[in-house]
Amino acid sequence: MKVIEPYKKVLSHGGYLPGNNEAIIVFSACFLPDRSRKDYDYVMDNLFMYVLTTLDQLIAEDYILIYLHGATTRGNMPSFAWLKRCYQMIDRRLRKNLQGLYLVHPTFWVKTVVVMTRPFVSAKFARKLRFVNNLKELSSLMPMDQVCIPDRVKQYDEIRESLLPKP
Numbered sequence: 001m002k003v004i005e006p007y008k009k010v011l012s013h014g015g016y017l018p019g020n021n022e023a024i025i026v027f028s029a030c031f032l033p034d035r036s037r038k039d040y041d042y043v044m045d046n047l048f049m050y051v052l053t054t055l056d057q058l059i060a061e062d063y064i065l066i067y068l069h070g071a072t073t074r075g076n077m078p079s080f081a082w083l084k085r086c087y088q089m090i091d092r093r094l095r096k097n098l099q100g101l102y103l104v105h106p107t108f109w110v111k112t113v114v115v116m117t118r119p120f121v122s123a124k125f126a127r128k129l130r131f132v133n134n135l136k137e138l139s140s141l142m143p144m145d146q147v148c149i150p151d152r153v154k155q156y157d158e159i160r161e162s163l164l165p166k167p
Helices: 002-010 040-058 080-089 092-097 108-120 123-127 135-141 151-163
Strands: 011-016 023-028 063-068 098-104 129-132
Touching: 002 011, 002 023, 002 040, 011 040, 023 040, 040 080, 040 092, 080 108, 092 098, 098 135, 123 129, 129 135, 135 151
Parallel strands: 023 063, 063 098, 098 129
Antiparallel strands: 011 023
16 A cells, blocks of 8 residues: 555564563654654554554564654654554553563653553553663663664654663
8 A cells, every 4th residue: 555655664573582582673663653743643544554464464462562762752752642553552461461662762751651541451461561761771672783773763862862861
């Protein structure tokens, strides 16, 4: 579908965790469409179906999902209602096989959404969530050699880290 073509890079395969062979899937929110688009809902619905179809093809067994929030603008952030609807549409197998959800560069908004979703998600799913402050912390949790981090996320990480007080 042509309308989602520019946004397909939102999802990428980042290799496998050594030992247990869990697939690493990367979701880069900075590539989401801007909400000011007139056909935004249509694009997002089709993009979500693309993501589900792609995940279904990539995931045979267990997997982890890295959600890169860094470099995402306000206009690119999906609404809480859309996220809730998407969660409800995710096949049970995909939810069950998810072994970890790493939220990288979480903002106050992301943390708030996580808190607001607690009543709608299972406690088991909630335990799979982990906030990761920067790419260095992420690299201490998993191999990064095959994980494709967008340049704008790397730049965001560098700027954010340079603003932190030095010990």
